[in-house]
Amino acid sequence: MNRYSAFGLLRNALSYNRNWRAAWRSAEPKKSYDAIIVGGGGHGLATAYYLARDHGIRNVAVLEKGWIGGGNTGRNTTIVRSNYLWTESSLLYEKSMKLWEGLSQDQNYNVMISQRGVYNLGHSLQDMRDIERRVNANRLNGIDAEVVSTADLGKAIPYLNTSPDARYPILGASLQRRAGVARHDAVAWGFARAADALGVDIIEQCEVTGIDVRGGKAVGVQTSRGPIASDRIGVVVAGHASVLAKMADLRLPIESHPLQAFVSEPIKPVLDTVVMSGAVHGYISQSDKGELVIGAGIDAYNGYGQRGSFHIIEHTMQAIIELFPVFSRVRMLRLWGGIVDVCPDACPIVSKTPVEGLYFNCGWGTGGFKSTPGSGWVFAHTMAHDEPHALNAPFSLDRFATGALIDEHGAAAVAH
Numbered sequence: 001m002n003r004y005s006a007f008g009l010l011r012n013a014l015s016y017n018r019n020w021r022a023a024w025r026s027a028e029p030k031k032s033y034d035a036i037i038v039g040g041g042g043h044g045l046a047t048a049y050y051l052a053r054d055h056g057i058r059n060v061a062v063l064e065k066g067w068i069g070g071g072n073t074g075r076n077t078t079i080v081r082s083n084y085l086w087t088e089s090s091l092l093y094e095k096s097m098k099l100w101e102g103l104s105q106d107q108n109y110n111v112m113i114s115q116r117g118v119y120n121l122g123h124s125l126q127d128m129r130d131i132e133r134r135v136n137a138n139r140l141n142g143i144d145a146e147v148v149s150t151a152d153l154g155k156a157i158p159y160l161n162t163s164p165d166a167r168y169p170i171l172g173a174s175l176q177r178r179a180g181v182a183r184h185d186a187v188a189w190g191f192a193r194a195a196d197a198l199g200v201d202i203i204e205q206c207e208v209t210g211i212d213v214r215g216g217k218a219v220g221v222q223t224s225r226g227p228i229a230s231d232r233i234g235v236v237v238a239g240h241a242s243v244l245a246k247m248a249d250l251r252l253p254i255e256s257h258p259l260q261a262f263v264s265e266p267i268k269p270v271l272d273t274v275v276m277s278g279a280v281h282g283y284i285s286q287s288d289k290g291e292l293v294i295g296a297g298i299d300a301y302n303g304y305g306q307r308g309s310f311h312i313i314e315h316t317m318q319a320i321i322e323l324f325p326v327f328s329r330v331r332m333l334r335l336w337g338g339i340v341d342v343c344p345d346a347c348p349i350v351s352k353t354p355v356e357g358l359y360f361n362c363g364w365g366t367g368g369f370k371s372t373p374g375s376g377w378v379f380a381h382t383m384a385h386d387e388p389h390a391l392n393a394p395f396s397l398d399r400f401a402t403g404a405l406i407d408e409h410g411a412a413a414v415a416h
């Protein structure tokens, strides 16, 4: 019986889906592994997948303290794009964009990539100069990008307030047409399924409580389910990178902040693209279910609570109504927060550390969902070869000592 036929669907529904094959095994921890990934978000799962697929390292465990995708992977607003300013970041995010474009086919699992375009609005002469500079830089790096006039914005996005009488009039925008959104849960599930099929153990409800270091080398981890040995440990725990670093006596140049998002009640299709404004602090898209998906900048204080403060909610709503006055009549359905790890230059750390065999992938701040496949791909390379790939070499920890920072605050588009 074909499980996917109409009759199969009915049979499964009536049997409460008891006959469905699990998409990945619920593995028990072994005593030791060739590699351990701490953190079962998209980046950790992608790392495990590419370690197994591209580097033949299959005796791998992904240790997740909660459920996979329950961190920022399942809490983000799903925007994917590669229109960063500097060559180093452009190449890394574009690698990710290319992987996104083939991911559903690669894994035979629909991650629902929707290349509906992303607009970044400009509201001042300086915003427009920055936009033109970034668009030119993107094109020089072979990334699609264009400058759009206010009149064209009005035609493309009918409900956007392009009036010169707006409080912060829109003077134009950058547009990356290949950018868009993808389904966040599906990305975690797709990588988990594909990694599991290659032999990776995915172990949920397993919190890492200590990192064992002997003679300057990583030798294993302590967990809520007992000790596990490995001389190759990758830590990918967005929001908690500093906590894990401390377990190995390391200090990272990272601050952790709450970042919130909101969805409205579902409404009919009104917005078929993504609109972001770093100046008024708001961005918006419409999900396939019809909800308006809305977010803004980080809450300015440090914290580990997965919730934010009320004044950011108010500020974000003001920004969205400034851009789309018509949405003032839509009711909000729910809101949530994640914890983002922010580096001083708004760029990630994908790096070896002073402890041999211990690697960190963190600091993606407000913008790591778009990099999920690319991040996993370069981190797997780094862990397999004990050397960064050319794409992530500029994002090594030593840039904070050499001063070779890559300032992407502008292209991050979300204030932090």
Ligand code: FAD
Binding pocket: 038, 039, 040, 041, 042, 043, 044, 063, 064, 065, 066, 067, 068, 069, 070, 071, 072, 073, 074, 075, 076, 077, 078, 079, 080, 206, 207, 208, 209, 236, 237, 238, 239, 240, 244, 259, 260, 261, 295, 336, 337, 338, 339, 340, 364, 365, 366, 367, 368, 369, 370, 371
């Ligand atoms: P996570 O998904 O957070 O995974 C880390 C995992 O580590 C978690 O599951 C956690 O439980 C686990 N963990 C932590 N400590 C331990 C431990 N001690 N032991 C075991 N496991 C542990 N980015 C974009 O590109 N586009 C967007 O539109 C976007 N919107 C966002 C909106 C919001 C509200 C937020 C919060 C973030 C947004 N981001 C966005 C950023 C993006 O979500 C993150 O950069 C990205 O998802 C990080 O993925 P990850 O796999 O590294 O982290």
Ligand code: PYC
Binding pocket: 077, 079, 080, 081, 283, 295, 366, 367, 368, 412, 413, 414
């Ligand atoms: O990096 O594009 C982004 C983003 C959008 C919302 C949060 N981060």
